Amino acid sequence: MYNFEELNEVTRKWMLEEFRNEEETGNPYRSTRLSAAGLEAFPQEMETAIVTGNEETLAESLSNPAYWLPFETYERGGNVHRRQINPAKAAEFLANTEFNTWYVRGLARRLMEEGEEYCQVYRAAPAQEPRGECLLHDGQTYPVERIYRGHRARYWSPLGDPNALSIPVGTNCHHSIRRVP
Numbered sequence: 001m002y003n004f005e006e007l008n009e010v011t012r013k014w015m016l017e018e019f020r021n022e023e024e025t026g027n028p029y030r031s032t033r034l035s036a037a038g039l040e041a042f043p044q045e046m047e048t049a050i051v052t053g054n055e056e057t058l059a060e061s062l063s064n065p066a067y068w069l070p071f072e073t074y075e076r077g078g079n080v081h082r083r084q085i086n087p088a089k090a091a092e093f094l095a096n097t098e099f100n101t102w103y104v105r106g107l108a109r110r111l112m113e114e115g116e117e118y119c120q121v122y123r124a125a126p127a128q129e130p131r132g133e134c135l136l137h138d139g140q141t142y143p144v145e146r147i148y149r150g151h152r153a154r155y156w157s158p159l160g161d162p163n164a165l166s167i168p169v170g171t172n173c174h175h176s177i178r179r180v181p
């Protein structure tokens with residue numbers, strides 16, 4: 001369970017607005033592991049979680065096996081391999097990263113609207129294997145606008161900017177932001 005310190009009605013309102021703005025671009029982020037049924041269901045499941053749920057309710061609603069492709073391919077050592085997708089695990093993985101991504105985007109927008117200049121990065125849930133690039137950011141204070149603009153930019157090619165400061169830094173990063181204490 002993530003510790004989202006300001007997951008309340010005001011933050012949810014900004015999360016929803018930011019999410020809908022990305023949907024309206026016509027090229028919103030989608031997991032490549034989702035089936036056609038999953039791709040169709042995802043925006044509504046995401047909105048429901050933003051309005052009334054959290055990363056756990058989202059994982060539960062996305063765990064429907066029909067939402068996932070049976071297999072995925074991946075590369076290791078120059079060879080392409082195939083592996084089965086476990087719907088429950090894939091749902092948890094996607095829900096954690098996506099819910100946190102929208103929480104960070106929404107809270108950053110809220111803080112900017114409230115005239116805050118800075119925010120602090122913190123670990124909102126324990127990580128099994130902390131990544132090096134995350135440890136650099138843990139507990140650091142950054143201009144909130146930089147976090148807002150860094151949304152997905154580091155790891156998602158349509159927004160591509162490998163030098164951006166994206167929180168979360170990628171999938172499986174449990175870092176979020178908070179108001180400066």
Ligand SMILES: [Zn+2]
Pocket residue numbers: 131134135168169172173174175
């Ligand atoms: Zn992290």
